[in-house]
Amino acid sequence: MTTAKYYTPSGRLIQRDYSNVSLYDYYYNRDKVDQAAGDREVKLTDSGRTVYGGGGITPDVKIDPIKSNKFQDSMLQHYVFFNFAKRYVITHHPLRKNSKWMMPC
Secondary structure, eight states: OOOSOOBOTTSOBOSOOOTTOOHHHHHHOHHHHHHHOTTOOEEEOTTOOEEESSSOSOOSSOOOOOOOOHHHHHHHHTTHHHHHHHHHHHHSOTTSTTOTTOOOO
16 A cells, blocks of 8 residues: 555656545446546656556556457366466476586585
């Protein structure tokens, strides 16, 4: 948790305003709250690009996340990747003798 406000060198506030907003709306309805805040401060970067303050750090171009398919969902639900990594670490301990990862004394 922070109690301070953080600004970029150009003077732009990098945090979103969380007053008068529920915790749920702050995290899950970000786009709706951001669109309603049309009166944001306008700043210019050193190169002259227009940026808007008070909306948090957001990318210039939003890219939608890649949708997983049924097979990928099944693999995640059955902890396949976690179980593989767990078994691999147990059988390939990096500090065992005759291991290529062991540091010479």
